[in-house]
Amino acid sequence: MITNFSIEIPCLHRIHQGSPRVNHNISHKIGMSVELSDLIIRLDSLNSTATSRGYADNSVLITFDDGWSDVLSLTDYFRQAKKLQPVLFLTHDQILGNSRLLPLSRLYAWCDHWSVDINSIPELGITREGLKSLSENLQHSILDDLEIPKTNSSAQVLGTEEIEKLVDEGWIIASHAHDHHDMRFDKDEQLLQGLTQARIEIERAGGEPWLAWPEGRCTMRTCNIAKQAGFTKQFGLDIESGNVSHPDLITRQIWS
Numbered sequence: 001m002i003t004n005f006s007i008e009i010p011c012l013h014r015i016h017q018g019s020p021r022v023n024h025n026i027s028h029k030i031g032m033s034v035e036l037s038d039l040i041i042r043l044d045s046l047n048s049t050a051t052s053r054g055y056a057d058n059s060v061l062i063t064f065d066d067g068w069s070d071v072l073s074l075t076d077y078f079r080q081a082k083k084l085q086p087v088l089f090l091t092h093d094q095i096l097g098n099s100r101l102l103p104l105s106r107l108y109a110w111c112d113h114w115s116v117d118i119n120s121i122p123e124l125g126i127t128r129e130g131l132k133s134l135s136e137n138l139q140h141s142i143l144d145d146l147e148i149p150k151t152n153s154s155a156q157v158l159g160t161e162e163i164e165k166l167v168d169e170g171w172i173i174a175s176h177a178h179d180h181h182d183m184r185f186d187k188d189e190q191l192l193q194g195l196t197q198a199r200i201e202i203e204r205a206g207g208e209p210w211l212a213w214p215e216g217r218c219t220m221r222t223c224n225i226a227k228q229a230g231f232t233k234q235f236g237l238d239i240e241s242g243n244v245s246h247p248d249l250i251t252r253q254i255w256s
């Protein structure tokens with residue numbers, strides 16, 4: 001596949017239609033949900049630019065992190081936007097066939113349900129930044145202690161059958177790592193083992209050996225370990241990993 005890296009590569013999470021509905025409020029507030037018609041205007045613009053520059057079909061990557069089922073609203077769109085190639089970075093849970101919410105998403109869902117202001121979260125003795133530094137299991141156990149409801153299966157997250165349908169439509173699936181946390185401080189051996197497992201699992205699921213760093217965060221050290229684990233492309237975020245210049249690292253822009 002020819003991939004064009006001389007054009008902006010967006011990173012998207014949630015998509016809402018019209019005003020954000022209840023379960024999109026927090027995501028929208030923290031810049032992780034875009035309005036569908038606004039998004040299509042921006043995607044059209046990328047598609048037109050790629051056409052005018054003579055880029056190959058499916059060469060402009062449009063990436064989606066965390067596997068939200070909101071992306072289903074774009075299935076028809078991508079059939080006709082010939083230059084664009086959607087890529088889903090799936091969580092470890094999703095690759096194993098589970099559709100529970102990631103810990104922070106679980107927290108946001110609770111905030112949305114009870115109209116809790118995200119800025120009041122420190123009153124619970126936790127912070128978003130603090131949670132991001134812990135493993136998914138630890139984050140979940142902290143939320144358990146706070147009696148924030150578990151969501152073992154959420155319709156907001158893509159299930160296996162939906163993922164398979166998108167793959168049939170030509171969407172690429174790739175890895176969002178073996179755990180969703182800031183991996184910059186993980187020990188070498190632990191990181192290599194986890195990422196190698198993640199790379200094996202995504203290839204077994206028919207995906208590309210590409211890695212989107214959780215939280216968009218990485219360092220030269222972690223990028224070298226991901227390469228060693230067999231990933232051929234790595235994706236960061238400009239606001240999080242802008243000063244890392246590993247040859248395999250592709251920088252994306254969050255669209256919000």
Ligand SMILES: [Zn+2]
Pocket residue numbers: 065066176180214215
């Ligand atoms: Zn993520």
